[in-house]
Amino acid sequence: MNIRVSLAIVSLVGVATQSLAQEEMAVPIESGVVEAREGPTAAELAAETQVVMLGTGTPIPDAYRGGASIAVIHKGEAYLFDVGAGAVRNAAHARYKYDIPSLYPTAICCVFLTHLHSDHTLDFSELAYTMWWRRLQKLQAWGPKGLQELATGMQMMMAPDARIRSSGTQPIFDNTGYSVDVTEITEGFVFEKDDLRIEAFAVNHGDIDPAFGYRITTEDKTIVISGDTAVSSRLMEMAGGVDILFHEVISDTGLTRTSEAFQAYHNRSHTTATNLGKLAVEVKPDLLVLYHGLYYGMPESIVLEEIRTVYDGNVVLADDLDRF
Ligand SMILES: [Zn+2]
Ligand SMILES: [Zn+2]
DSSP states (O other): OOHHHHHHHHHHHOHHHHHHHHHHHHSOOOOSOOOOOOSOOHHHHHSOOEEEEEEOOOSSOOSSOOSSEEEEEETTEEEEEOOOTTHHHHHHHHHHHTTOGGGSGGGOOEEEOSOOOGGGTTTHHHHHHTTGGGOSSOEEEEESTTHHHHHHHHHHHTHHHHHHHHTSSOOOSOTTTTOEEEEEOOSEEEEEETTEEEEEEEOOBTTBOSOEEEEEEOSSOEEEEOOSOSSOHHHHHHHTTOSEEEEEEEOHHHHTTSOHHHHHHHHHHSOBHHHHHHHHHHHOOSEEEEEEEEOTTSOTTHHHHHHHTTOOSOEEEOOTTOBO
16 A cells, blocks of 8 residues: 555545554655665675564464564575465565565565474475565575475476476566475574574474474574474474474364364364463573464454463464564
């Protein structure tokens, strides 16, 4: 929405929209801009590590939440952990909302997948194929066994686009700019650059094996991202004393409102709010950030109430585009 339209609506619908319009006037959100970024600026290289939520949802369709995706911004590069549906749109938004050039979709360098469930991967093709003809560097991706199959299938699906664009007069920087450099990983350090170290560790996502969490260490932050997991002793070990623990959650009360078959599945595959609270008591993160929440009709804030029955540390429920 541009500012002129925002102001017109303010006069019609009042105060709630006015604060949105004021926010937009303070930080104009660019749109439809072609960017070709050759490398980080000095300001980006000097910036602190930031984390931007590009998707906080689940497989359940949601008007306000994209599928799971968390961007760690370090020294002018964006490292995405999962890339659920809507993540690329949110990245384009965050690029201007927070002035983070590395979040421009064709500038995103790297994706780390926790597992291959669709709510964590649906925007993988969106990211690889968004304006690929202007991509200056190929996208790189790390993830569990099966990632190469996913990438190959994606290329088959999008072959008509690659063929049509490559056979006409459209200028193209790299004829294979859509292809992704894939690395299938096992547990351990999977990426190191300057002060950034990324370590994958196995988590317990029920039948889904392997499924990984990630520990990200930089010069100024330690971060653990759970991916999807039931309570995991390995995660407790890896998350000990971190600055920020991003963890999935399912409401204890909400869980009782679904079918017995889904209750059994979720108990094997996901972490209830009270069990996450108990985990946080042991792990003692400076900040616990909840994402990928399942509520089954309960108000979302229920998970905060449930966690606070057992844990009195800092905890927030993240929304898309929140920044830490
Ligand atoms: Zn999953
Ligand atoms: Zn999931």
